[in-house]
Amino acid sequence: MPERADVCIIGGGVVGCSIAYHLARISRLKIVLLEQGHLGGGSTGRSAGGVRRQFLTEIHIQLSIESVKIFQTFREETGWDPDFRETGYLFLLSTEEERTRFRSAVELQRHLGVSVEVLPPAEIQRLAPCLRVDDLLEGTYTAGDGYASPFQVVWGYAERAADLGVDIRERCEVTGVRVAGGRIQAVESRKGTIATPVVVNAAGPYAGCVGEMVGVEVPVTPWRRQLFVTAPFPDLARELPVTIDVHRNWYFRREEGGALIPAPTDRQPSFNTAVDWGIVPEVYAAGVHRLPALAHAEVVRGWAGLYDISPDNHPILGESEVPGFYLACGFSGHGFMHGPVTGKLMAELIVNGRTTGIDIGPLSPRRFHEGNLIQEPITMHGVVNSDNQ
Numbered sequence: 001m002p003e004r005a006d007v008c009i010i011g012g013g014v015v016g017c018s019i020a021y022h023l024a025r026i027s028r029l030k031i032v033l034l035e036q037g038h039l040g041g042g043s044t045g046r047s048a049g050g051v052r053r054q055f056l057t058e059i060h061i062q063l064s065i066e067s068v069k070i071f072q073t074f075r076e077e078t079g080w081d082p083d084f085r086e087t088g089y090l091f092l093l094s095t096e097e098e099r100t101r102f103r104s105a106v107e108l109q110r111h112l113g114v115s116v117e118v119l120p121p122a123e124i125q126r127l128a129p130c131l132r133v134d135d136l137l138e139g140t141y142t143a144g145d146g147y148a149s150p151f152q153v154v155w156g157y158a159e160r161a162a163d164l165g166v167d168i169r170e171r172c173e174v175t176g177v178r179v180a181g182g183r184i185q186a187v188e189s190r191k192g193t194i195a196t197p198v199v200v201n202a203a204g205p206y207a208g209c210v211g212e213m214v215g216v217e218v219p220v221t222p223w224r225r226q227l228f229v230t231a232p233f234p235d236l237a238r239e240l241p242v243t244i245d246v247h248r249n250w251y252f253r254r255e256e257g258g259a260l261i262p263a264p265t266d267r268q269p270s271f272n273t274a275v276d277w278g279i280v281p282e283v284y285a286a287g288v289h290r291l292p293a294l295a296h297a298e299v300v301r302g303w304a305g306l307y308d309i310s311p312d313n314h315p316i317l318g319e320s321e322v323p324g325f326y327l328a329c330g331f332s333g334h335g336f337m338h339g340p341v342t343g344k345l346m347a348e349l350i351v352n353g354r355t356t357g358i359d360i361g362p363l364s365p366r367r368f369h370e371g372n373l374i375q376e377p378i379t380m381h382g383v384v385n386s387d388n389q
C-alpha cells in the first residue's frame, strides 16, 4: 500500500512553502511538500528580493498591495524576520514616451490606492545624491516598497508549516505523476510513491517539466538571469531606493554597502545557471552612466538563476484541465514578491473552490486555450515586466 496524502506540493520555493503554510492554516488536510534540492535553493534563493507596487496591470498591482501587507506583518505571523527594507522604489524616466507611459501607470496605481509620487530631477537628486540626473525628465517613486530576504521568508513559511503538520521532504525529486480516468492518482518520487488526489505544481522554472508528467502543457519557460555584487563604496554607505533606469533597462540596489546589479536576461530560454563572468564589462557599461561611482567598485561575487516566464508575463494560478492538478507558476520574474499572497489564494482555491480579496480568475490556465491573455493597458517594451526589478 503506498503512502497517502490529501495534497502533494511539488517545489519548495517561496510559492510552494507559502501554499503549504496557508493550506495547513485553513484545513486539516494531510499535506506533503516535495523538493528535489533544498528549500529556497531554486529561483527564490537567487532572486534580488525586490518588492514593489509599481506595475501596469490591475491584477499585478493587487497582488503586490497584498504582498506588501504580508511582508510588513510577516514577523508577527511566523516569528521570522523577513528583513523587509522599505527603501522605496524609484523608476527613472528619460524620454517623453516613457513619461507618457508611466503617467498612465501612475494613474492606475493611484486609483488602486498606491501612494506613488512623480519626482522632478532635483528631488531625485535629493533622494539619491549618487545618481546622475541631468538627462532625466522625472521619476516615479513609491516609498513603502523595497526588498526582503528570500531565505527568511521561505524558512518562516516552511517552519510554521511543519509546526502545523506539513511533511516537508528535501532532496526528494518528483519523477512522475500518475493519472488515470482523467484524474490525479499518485506522485512518484525518488523516495517512493504517494497516493493523492491533488497535486500543486509550484516547480518554478521547471513547471513545464512537471506539467509534462501529467500530460498538461504548462507554458512556462526558463530564462537565465544573472546578478553581481560590488565591493562596498562610499556612495552606498546608506540605504537608497531600489532604482530602475527604464531607458537603459538597468537597475541597482544596495547590498552590504556595495551595489547589486543585473546582467541583461539571456536572449534564449535555457536551464543554464552557470555564471558568465565575461559579461561583467557590459554590466558596468550599462550602469556607470547613471551611477558614476560604480566605475571604481569591483565586482566581488555573482550568481545566476532562472526567470519563470509565462506568455503574458503574468502568473498562472488555478486548476488545470486535469481535475486535481493545480498550477502556481509562471511568475515571470516577480514570484518572490507575489509568492506570499499566492499561497493564501491557492490555499483558499483548493479548500473552498474560491478566493477572497483578489479574483484570480484572469490568471487561470484556461486563458491560454481561450486566447484571453492578459493585455497590458500600456506597453513598456516588456522592460518593466521581465527585465527590471
Ligand SMILES: Cc1cc2nc3c(=O)[nH]c(=O)nc-3n(C[C@H](O)[C@H](O)[C@H](O)COP(=O)(O)OP(=O)(O)OC[C@H]3O[C@@H](n4cnc5c(N)ncnc54)[C@H](O)[C@@H]3O)c2cc1C
Binding pocket: 010, 011, 012, 013, 014, 015, 016, 034, 035, 036, 037, 038, 039, 040, 041, 042, 043, 044, 045, 046, 047, 048, 049, 050, 051, 172, 173, 174, 175, 202, 203, 204, 205, 206, 210, 225, 226, 227, 304, 305, 306, 307, 308, 328, 329, 331, 332, 333, 334, 335, 336, 337, 338, 339, 389
Ligand atoms: C536573478 C533573479 C532575480 C530575481 N529577482 C526578483 C525580485 O527582485 N523580486 C521578485 O519578486 N522576484 C524575483 N525573481 C523571480 C523569483 O525568484 C521567482 O519568480 C520566484 O522565486 C518563483 O518562486 P517559486 O517558488 O515558484 O520557484 P522556485 O524558487 O524555483 O522553487 C521551485 C522549486 O521546485 C523544485 N523542483 C522543480 N522540479 C522539481 C521536481 N521534479 N521535484 C521536486 N522539486 C522540484 C526546485 O528545486 C525549486 O526549489 C528573480 C529571479 C531571478 C533568477
